Amino acid sequence: MNHRFLFPLLLLAMPVVSAGEERDATQIVRDAVNHWRGLTSYTEMTMVIHRPDWERSMTMQAWTKGDDRSLVRVMEPKKDRGNGTLTDDNSMWTFSPKINRVIKVPSSMMGQSWMGSDFSNKDISRADDIIDQYAHTILATSEEDGITVYRIESIPNEDAAVVWGSEVLTIRDDHVVLEHAFFDQDGELVKTLKSLEIAEMGGRTIAKRQRMVKTDVPDEWTEIAVNDVQYELDLKDSVFTLSNLRNPRD
Amino acid sequence: MRMFFVLSRLAWRYLWRNHRRTIVMLSAIAVGTWAMIFMTALTRGMVDQMIVDGISVIPGHVQIHDPEYLDDPSVNNRVAFSDTEIAARFSDAGFTAWASRVRVPAVVTSERESRGVTLLGIDPAAEKSFSFVDYDNVDGRFLEGPDDKGIVLGAKLAETLETRVGKRVVLMSQDPDNEIADRGFRVVGLFHAEMEATEESYTFVGKHTAQNMLRIGDTVTEVVFLGDDYRDVEPVYNKVVGLVDDSVRVSRWTEVDTYLGTMMGMMDGFMLIWVIVIFLALSFGLVNTLVMAVFERIREIGLMLALGMKPSSILGQILIESMMLLAVGLVIGDFLAWATIKPLESGIDISVVAKGMEMFGAASVLYPNLDINDVILSNVVVMILGFFASLSPAWRASRYEPVEAITKV
Helix, strand or coil: CCCCCHHHHHHHCCCCCCCCCCCCHHHHHHHHHHCCCCCEEEEEEEEEEEECCEEEEEEEEEEEECCCEEEEEEEECHHHCCCEEEEECCEEEEEECCCCEEEECCHHHCCCECCCCCCEHHHHHCCCHHHHCEEEEEEEEEEECCEEEEEEEEEECCCCCCCCCEEEEEEECCCCEEEEEEECCCCCEEEEEEEEEEEEECCEEEEEEEEEEECCEEEEEEEEEEEEEEECCCCCHHHHCHHHHHCCCC | CHHHHHHHHHHHHHHHHCHHHHHHHHHHHHHHHHHHHHHHHHHHHHHHHHHHHHHHHCCCCEEEECCCCCCCCCCCCCCCCCHHHHHHHHCCCCCCEEEEEEEEEEEEECCCCEEEEEEEEECHHHHCCCCCCCHHHCEECCCCCCCCCEEEEEHHHHHHHCCCCCCEEEEEEECCCCCEEEEEEEEEEEECCCCHHHHHHEEEEEHHHHHHHHCCCCCCCEEEEECCCCCCCHHHHHHHHHHCCCCCEEEEHHHHCHHHHHHHHHHHHHHHHHHHHHHHHHHHHHHHHHHHHHHHCHHHHHHHHHCCCCHHHHHHHHHHHHHHHHHHHHHHHHHHHHHHHHHHCCCEECHHHHHHHHHCCCCCEECCCCCHHHHHHHHHHHHHHHHHHHHHHHHHHHCCCHHHHHHCC
C-alpha cells in the first residue's frame, strides 16, 4: 500500500508555492513531497470512522519532523486518551496507557487497520517511497478555478513493496492533493482519498477535510478534518522518542 | 509322529463330518481375518500417506538448524556457517539429495487480502527430486533458479488473495535487526498440493532473492538431507553428525515433526490391538464350535478312551481340529483380503469426506497398503490365541471318564 506520503499530507497539507514552469510528473510529486519534508508541524485534527451501523470520532494531536518522523496522540474520547503512535523511518510503535506498554508493531501487523480506521499501519508509518519506488507520468492537465491541475499516474516498480497496480494523483499546481486513487492490478478502483474541503490554515492552503472511501463499500469511510495547524515550529528531537510516546511532556 | 498323522486324519475327517458347522465357522474366521487385514491395510495406507506427505512438506529426513530454530523459527536463528561453507561441506559427501534453504514466517499481501505464510527461499534445482511440488504441474512456471525474482504461491492461497499468475504481491517479514523486510514479487506460478492447508501455507521464492530481501547475506536457516527410506534415517543422521560441530543441531524428521514421528510408532501398536479385538469377537465363535463338537461326541470320545486311546491324544486331536479350522479360515481370509486390496491399490477416492480427513492431515485419496508384516502378525496372533482358546474344550474332552462317557445319553 502506498500512500507513504499520504498521511504527512493529511497532517501537514501543502504549502503554497508560486505556480512554476512546466515540470515533469516526477518533479510534481517530488515537489509535493518535498514541501512537507524538512518542515515541522503541529496539527490538531478529528478523525471520523463511519460504518453503516455506527460512527465514532477521535480528536488527535500530531507532530511531524523531517520526512519520516511523526507522533500521533489521541485526546478524545476520554477512554482512548493517551493512546499514541510513533513512527520513525519504517518502524512503528504504539503505546496504550491502559496496559502501560510500548509495542513495536510487527511486520505482520503493518497491513492492519490503524486505530480501527480505513488507513493501515503501513499507510501511517511510511512516507517517502512514492518518489523513488514509482514511475510517474502526467495523464492530463486541466484548469480549475484558475489553477492548473495535474492528473498523474504512478506505477510502482517491479520490486516495490506495493500491491497496487497504479495510483492516480490529482495535484493542484499549488500542491494541494485533490484526490488520490488506488487501482488494483486489473485496473479496478479499490479506494480513493478525496479532499472535500480546501481552506487556508496556518498560513497555507491545505486540504482541510479528506475522506478515504473503499469503492466496494461506499458507506464505510474515514474522514480526517484538520482543526488547527501550525508550521515551522521548533520541535526537539526528543519529541519523537519512545519515552515521550510513553510519558508526554509538553 | 505316526500318532500325529493319525490324529490329523481323524481331526480332518471329523471337521467334514459336520460340514455345515465347519463352513459357518470357516466363514466367520475368514471374514474376521479379512477385516483385520483389510482395515489394517487401509489404516496403514492412510498413515503412510500422511507421513509421506508430511515428510515431503517438512521435508528432508535429516535436517540441520540453529539449536534455537525449532523453538523459534525466526530469521535470527540461522545456521552458524555460511551457504558457501555448507556447500563445501556437503556437496561431495555423497548424499542422495540435500539442499539449504531460507525458511521464515512471512506475510503475503495482495490488493485485497493478506495472509500469514511460511516463506521458503530455495534453490529449485537442488530440491526438485524431493520437493512436494511437482515442478511440471505448476500453473505458469516454477522458479528457475536461486536468483529468480518471481514468487510461486499455492493455488488455494492465490484464490484467497484474489490474485493470479502475472499479478504482483508483497511479501513482508523481518530482518535480523527486527526491521521490516519487504519486497514486491510477481506471481510466476501456482502450485498444487494434496492438501489445501499446504497450498495455503507455503510460498516459494529464489534463495538469493530471499537472502537479499531479509538482509542475511549468505546464510540460511536450514539444511535438509534426504535418505533412501524415511523409516531408517540413522545412516544419513550419523553421516551428517560426523560432518558438523555442535554449533548446529542435527535432527531426524521424527524430531522436527513429533506428531508424525509418534504417529508412525503408534501405528504398529494400533495394529496389534485391532487384531486382538477382532480375535476376541472371533474366539467366542471358535470356542463355542469346539465345545459343541466335544459335547456331540462324548460317547465317541468315551469309546475311544475305552479302546485305549490316551487322554493326551484326545487333547491333541481336538487341538489339531481347531488349528486346522483356523488355518483353513486364515488362508481363505488372507486370500479374500489380498483379492479386495489389490484392485484398490490405485487409490480409493474419499473426497466426499475430504474436509474431515484433512483436519488430521490425511489426503482425500486413500491408498491401501498391504504390508506382509501385518499379514503375518494377524495370522500368528490368531493361531496362538486360537490355540489357547481351544485348550479348555480339548482339556475337558480328554478328562472324561470312559464308562460315564459311553453310557451318557
